[in-house]
Amino acid sequence: MNVHTSATAPALPILTIDDLHIDFALHTGTVQAVRGISFELYKGETLALVGESGSGKSITAQSILQLLPEPVRYTQGSIQYQQQELIGASTTAIRKVRGDRIAMIFQEPMTSLNPLQSIEHQVAEVLIEHKGMTRRQAAARVLELFQLVEIPDPKRRLKAYPHELSGGQRQRVMIAMALACEPDILIADEPTTALDVTIQAQVMALLKGLQHKFGMAILFITHDLGVVHQFADRVCVMRKGQLVEQGITEAVFSQPQHPYTCELLDSEPSGNKPPVSQDAPVILDAKQVQVEFPIRAGFLGRVVNQFRAVDGISLTLRQGQTVGIVGESGSGKSTLGKALLKLLDGHGDIHFDGIQIDGLEPLAMRPLRRKMQVVFQDPFGSLSPRMTIGEIIAEGLKVHEPLMRPDQRDEAVCAALEEVAISPASRNRYPHEFSGGQRQRIAIARAMVLKPKFLLLDEPTSALDRSVQVRVIELLRELQDKHKLTYLFISHDLAVVRALSDHVMVMRTGEVVEQGPTEEIFNCPQQAYTRELIAAACPLGSSAERACNPA
């Protein structure tokens, strides 16, 4: 497998991983997280390590800097940085490499910075530690670095604290910190996953430019094949701790050799939804919806200003229709969804199923609740960890059909679970025993057991791996056909929105930028912002262009 593929790279690899095995000895048994992977990294190239969650890609990355927590066992193999063995190296030797020769950036720019120190201080610390600079020297260098990573108005930002920066800016600070010592290798562990697509494109472009300037090697860990396609020179595809395929990006994407690679490439959501007829009954009709959050100040919490999260949006949903709402974080798309369901207070004329629901008392609202259900983004947060999934699904029935006998209720729960393809026998288990995709199915079952007419899907697939996503999308389609459901689908993921909805609404800062039938929006966007969004989403191209015939 160690075929030297990159033509431009010099003869000696800067990092060699050979037959690496990593075990975790837990009290429940040994988990083999990485099982014999080998690859080389050359100066100046970008190698992407691709795989779904649990494939061992992050563990491999962390093992390079020996960052893995205790019960870890390196049972076999070696990790060599310029012929220096890193496995079992002394702490002092590792620390010389860490942050100096090999730097790392992480997924969460929110949590990887210390909230109590200014960003200048945090970046300077690296320089003082590794380069032995004085505070003053370091300060000058930090300013240079901030200019390098294109932080707007860097002089003024020096003393800023992490919470004063946006997500993209924080990730830039992380990159500045990683680059402080001009490392030979930059390990980027899902650096853009938490960012919006347009910001993601900017950060990736920045990384690419910096790589060009310094000639460092980038080991890029991600599950996002679109980004890999655009930025990586070579790809290693990982699955269950093993390397199933590696090669030059173009080759892997156009002629994947391993069936799993094909599966990954084809897991891009596909298909589209035909529009419903114009005379289908209207389920939800909202006019001029406005949501304002008061900005409070002072000891008594006096309202000093209003932040308008949703600013006068109107929309109509007909039976069987799926309206997709697209927008970046902070665009007000989730707020709009919640306001339509009266989960938070808003102004505006909202009619649901012919009944005016704005201004309705909570008690009067309750019978309508069963007709309008919601599925949330986070499959880990949306199920109460202390209830069995049977109890979770039955809860709505207890509210809306208090007279139902326990055995009837149990039957309904079983039926709902079967509908989402989860064995009813597992209804006495707790949420943590299920995978992300399964939990999302349970959340869907909780909504479906009440036989609603309308489902608000608030980023239901965003936390899932692509292959799992595709199955959830299929399930949603199936349910919609079977029960004539109406969906309001909120997402930042354009591919999913395109596959599921027949009408798209692009939102930005609480307002509609553009709306129309899905294909029209995607094929000829009228607004610059829509075009930017679509361009930044890095589409993979259809499988038709790909010769998917594994050897």
Added chain:
Amino acid sequence: MSNATFAAQGDSLMKDALRRLFLNRATLVSTLLLSVMAISCFFGPLFFSIELDDVSWEFMGTPPGEGGHWFGTDTNGRDLLLRSLYGGQISLTVALIATLVSLVIGVSYGAISGYMGGRVDNLMMRFVDILYSMPFMFLVILMMVVFGRSILLIYIAIGAVEWLDMARIVRGQTLTLKRKEFVEAAHALGVSDRQIILRHIIPNALGPVIVYVTLTVPKVILLESFLSFLGLGVQEPMTSWGVLISEGTANMEGAPWQLFFPAAMLAITLFCLNFIGDGLRDALDPKSR
């Protein structure tokens, strides 16, 4: 699918928790030990032919074993075993009642305050702050003056102070929990606020609550002995572990057993409670299975 087929495979959180609780050996042993302690404190004195304040004139301050006094006697010649058992009655009751009071008031108050938020929360927590700022001793003395001296007052006074901490802890937990999506999902299902608090907020806040309860029990027992020491708590000839320990400390050099036995009983009780608390916390968390 019949109901009976699946009934055997799982139970409610409570049943499940109990089963898991008793799979934990340390917890099981602690529970047994604590039960033995409680039973002997409450029923042990029935098997004595002497009374709490009976003085044996020939055995004053004698070490354990002499004259049939297994734990020895105090400086007044009263049987230390009997006194320790009676003391246990008071201490265990104080612990139980004051902790229960703080648990019930604190958890519900904190959960409601945190869940309602806004102005209600502000008002409720300012009230807690006001109570915090009242000197505890002043409160107790005031109650004594108004209601007269009774042991029941001690229980109420201690409970009334201890729930403040609990309310703050639970409120903090609730603030984070109510932002969770499962609470929002319950709201979308049409579950009432009361049911959301009972079914979603409180069960998920239990972890820190139980840890705090195990810390409250020793605090309460010591607080009672402090009050008794000041003459505001139990009165002679009645006694409590706290009182016995403070007497024992005074005679530590001449009669170490007077400190050792009540202290050992208190230590065993607290030890057991800690293990039970740990076990409960794990048992109530389905993830630790």
